[in-house]
Amino acid sequence: MRGLERKDFILLAFVTAIALLAPIILNPFPADSPLAQFNAGYPDLMQRFAIYGIFAVGFNILFGLTGYLSFGHAAFLGIGSYAAVWMFKLLTMNVLPAVLLSVLLSGAFALIIGFISLRRSGIYFSILTLAFAQMSYALAYSVLTPITNGETGLQLSLNDPRVLDPVNTSGSLPFPSLFGIKMNAVAEIEALGRVYQFPAGYYFCAVIFLIAFYLSMRIFRSPFGLMLRAVKTNQTRMAYTGLNPRPYTLAAFVISGMYAGLAGGLLAAMDPLAGAERMQWTASGEVVLMTILGGVGTLLGPILGAGFIKYFENIFSKINDNVLHQWFSFLPDGMEDFVVTILHPFVGKGWHLTLGVLFMLVVIFLPGGLIEGFQRIGRLFRRRPKAGKDDPEHHPKPAPHVAE
Amino acid sequence: MGILEIKNVSKSFGGLKALNDVNLSVQENTVHAIIGPNGAGKSTLLNCLVGKLIPDTGSVTFEGKSLLGRKPFEINQLGVSRVFQTPEIFGDLTVLENVMIPCFAKRDGVFRMHALETVLREAEIREKAESVLSDMGMADKLHMHSASLSRGDKRRLEMAMCLAQEPKLLLLDEPTAGMARADTNRTIDLLKDIQASRNITMVIIEHDMHVVFSLAERITVMAQGTPIVEDVPENIKGHPKVQEAYLGGAH
Ligand SMILES: Nc1ncnc2c1ncn2[C@@H]1O[C@H](COP(=O)(O)OP(=O)(O)OP(=O)(O)O)[C@@H](O)[C@H]1O
Numbered sequence: 001m002r003g004l005e006r007k008d009f010i011l012l013a014f015v016t017a018i019a020l021l022a023p024i025i026l027n028p029f030p031a032d033s034p035l036a037q038f039n040a041g042y043p044d045l046m047q048r049f050a051i052y053g054i055f056a057v058g059f060n061i062l063f064g065l066t067g068y069l070s071f072g073h074a075a076f077l078g079i080g081s082y083a084a085v086w087m088f089k090l091l092t093m094n095v096l097p098a099v100l101l102s103v104l105l106s107g108a109f110a111l112i113i114g115f116i117s118l119r120r121s122g123i124y125f126s127i128l129t130l131a132f133a134q135m136s137y138a139l140a141y142s143v144l145t146p147i148t149n150g151e152t153g154l155q156l157s158l159n160d161p162r163v164l165d166p167v168n169t170s171g172s173l174p175f176p177s178l179f180g181i182k183m184n185a186v187a188e189i190e191a192l193g194r195v196y197q198f199p200a201g202y203y204f205c206a207v208i209f210l211i212a213f214y215l216s217m218r219i220f221r222s223p224f225g226l227m228l229r230a231v232k233t234n235q236t237r238m239a240y241t242g243l244n245p246r247p248y249t250l251a252a253f254v255i256s257g258m259y260a261g262l263a264g265g266l267l268a269a270m271d272p273l274a275g276a277e278r279m280q281w282t283a284s285g286e287v288v289l290m291t292i293l294g295g296v297g298t299l300l301g302p303i304l305g306a307g308f309i310k311y312f313e314n315i316f317s318k319i320n321d322n323v324l325h326q327w328f329s330f331l332p333d334g335m336e337d338f339v340v341t342i343l344h345p346f347v348g349k350g351w352h353l354t355l356g357v358l359f360m361l362v363v364i365f366l367p368g369g370l371i372e373g374f375q376r377i378g379r380l381f382r383r384r385p386k387a388g389k390d391d392p393e394h395h396p397k398p399a400p401h402v403a404e
Numbered sequence: 405m406g407i408l409e410i411k412n413v414s415k416s417f418g419g420l421k422a423l424n425d426v427n428l429s430v431q432e433n434t435v436h437a438i439i440g441p442n443g444a445g446k447s448t449l450l451n452c453l454v455g456k457l458i459p460d461t462g463s464v465t466f467e468g469k470s471l472l473g474r475k476p477f478e479i480n481q482l483g484v485s486r487v488f489q490t491p492e493i494f495g496d497l498t499v500l501e502n503v504m505i506p507c508f509a510k511r512d513g514v515f516r517m518h519a520l521e522t523v524l525r526e527a528e529i530r531e532k533a534e535s536v537l538s539d540m541g542m543a544d545k546l547h548m549h550s551a552s553l554s555r556g557d558k559r560r561l562e563m564a565m566c567l568a569q570e571p572k573l574l575l576l577d578e579p580t581a582g583m584a585r586a587d588t589n590r591t592i593d594l595l596k597d598i599q600a601s602r603n604i605t606m607v608i609i610e611h612d613m614h615v616v617f618s619l620a621e622r623i624t625v626m627a628q629g630t631p632i633v634e635d636v637p638e639n640i641k642g643h644p645k646v647q648e649a650y651l652g653g654a655h
Pocket residue numbers: 417420422440441442443444445446447448449489
């Protein structure tokens with residue numbers, strides 16, 4: 001494809017195939033099997049994979065390339081959601097204008113917040129972004145209630161003008177759609193004795209995700225991306241090479257803010273609600289975790305991280321004591337109760353504990369993130385017969401590649 | 405009138421007068437060496453030229469334009485490049501990428517949003533970077549991770565980065581420190597070649613007298629923040645004031 005080297009093209013083709021076939025690939029277990037609860041191929045979760053994938057991919061353009069760690073990117077997620085819901089209220093239920101406004105508005109906010117925060121670097125930059133996000137949260141929660149509807153959150157109502165849409169006579173709330181295709185529509189196809197569901201909303205998100213991923217790939221391979229990596233490694237040298245690091249970092253900040261806004265807009269397009277809690281610092285922290293967990297500065301890592309966290313959030317929070325008892329019913333009664341008691345804090349509402357443990361394990365054993373784990377496994381299989389005998393310590397360190 | 409004119413420049417750090425009323429004129433297309441004992445203020449003087457430090461008093465002009473108050477990247481874009489005393493390179497990037505960056509800076513200026521082009525397809529930039537690197541004798545190390553280079557190679561890489569910009573004025577702060585004799589000689593030859601083949605003015609700070617006397621057309625001796633002698637190399641060697649500065653400075 002235009003502007004991609006072979007290796008990147010293969011990567012893109014691979015990601016595209018997975019994204020488009022997700023409803024099949026992510027549902028390996030038949031609905032009546034006890035393992036069906038581990039399936040991930042239902043609309044709500046697949047949408048979140050794509051949306052948080054966009055969020056993390058965008059975050060990685062800032063954090064992965066320039067090394068500037070923002071702790072406030074959820075602000076842009078929230079701004080994107082509010083913008084989209086307002087478009088649904090005022091203009092039309094079509095998702096395209098909504099998502100467009102999300103991107104533009106969060107880009108404008110990112111320009112202001114970035115301009116100020118980027119006057120500092122390192123921990124001071126992180127604190128500034130965090131402060132801005134918490135300020136946005138506080139504003140959305142109380143002061144700006146006329147715009148954000150405060151703690152209730154912004155919702156659609158029957159009285160909304162929706163100037164471009166025909167008058168709604170059905171008496172029920174409309175749902176976001178793309179030229180008549182409702183985002184909650186699902187096409188069901190029966191094959192191989194199973195029923196597969198192809199949700200419209202997911203496919204809309206997936207296509208946008210693929211475009212976003214392709215653009216991030218282009219940025220990684222561009223001279224602009226090279227400059228961003230230069231910012232990360234030595235700003236002094238950059239300045240004495242006749243380059244001003246500031247506009248480069250600001251551009252990266254705005255781009256990643258727009259990605260976050262896009263993700264926020266899509267969240268609202270899938271479920272037309274926007275609440276202040278979407279801007280909270282925990283949400284900002286989550287995207288940091290996703291990126292680090294998957295592999296900072298790699299193309300695929302943030303997507304893996306987003307998928308990993310959203311999947312386990314979903315699975316572990318569904319498991320309750322009853323499920324645990326079922327699983328361990330083969331044990332003698334006393335043992336069963338004991339095991340369930342031990343596991344109890346890690347499931348259901350306590351799934352963050354599990355995430356914390358997984359995160360620590362990854363950071364300690366795979367500093368390069370999950371992607372490093374996959375690379376190690378890949379190398380085990382691909383190892384050339386002779387290479388095994390060489391002492392790896394005596395090889396010059398190969399240049400780290402931003403891909404893979 | 406020289407390409408670089410330094411007039412009455414002073415700089416203090418607290419009570420320490422690192423530069424004390426420095427006057428220096430560097431003529432176009434010459435190699436001008438600055439020597440002097442440790443702590444004489446040589447690096448501080450360079451810092452005042454490239455925008456890292458602002459002198460307390462005095463003026464610095466390059467091609468008639470004042471450099472004071474300009475940012476480092478602006479001064480660089482005027483045609484002044486600097487090799488640092490401790491190499492400043494892009495450690496995470498490959499050797500080739502390190503040199504491509506100054507090539508982009510030369511072509512595109514301080515900032516350009518070239519986000520949808522592809523580095524690998526910038527054939528001209530790449531060829532230029534490769535040719536500078538092969539001039540430096542680093543053609544076999546293009547794809548090495550630059551942080552893993554030897555100290556001498558890091559210096560050579562930094563020099564390549566500066567040369568890739570085709571500067572009018574090249575400032576070199578101890579370019580051969582930490583190099584083996586053979587590498588030092590290679591660097592001398594290389595700097596001679598560059599000097600012969602391009603219009604370039606060099607200011608070189610160096611402790612190694614072999615390097616200084618092989619390259620310099622004029623030498624300024626500094627001690628305690630002030631130039632004490634400036635002359636052609638032949639007259640510097642046995643100059644009594646120079647002997648005194650070095651012996652006095654070295655205790
Ligand atoms: N940023 C600074 N803050 C305080 N003092 C400084 C600073 N930079 C330099 N100095 C002091 O100014 C004096 C001159 O330092 P400078 O680095 O210019 O010497 P030099 O001639 O380059 O020495 P060398 O040959 O060791 O590199 C020294 O006494 C040094 O300690």
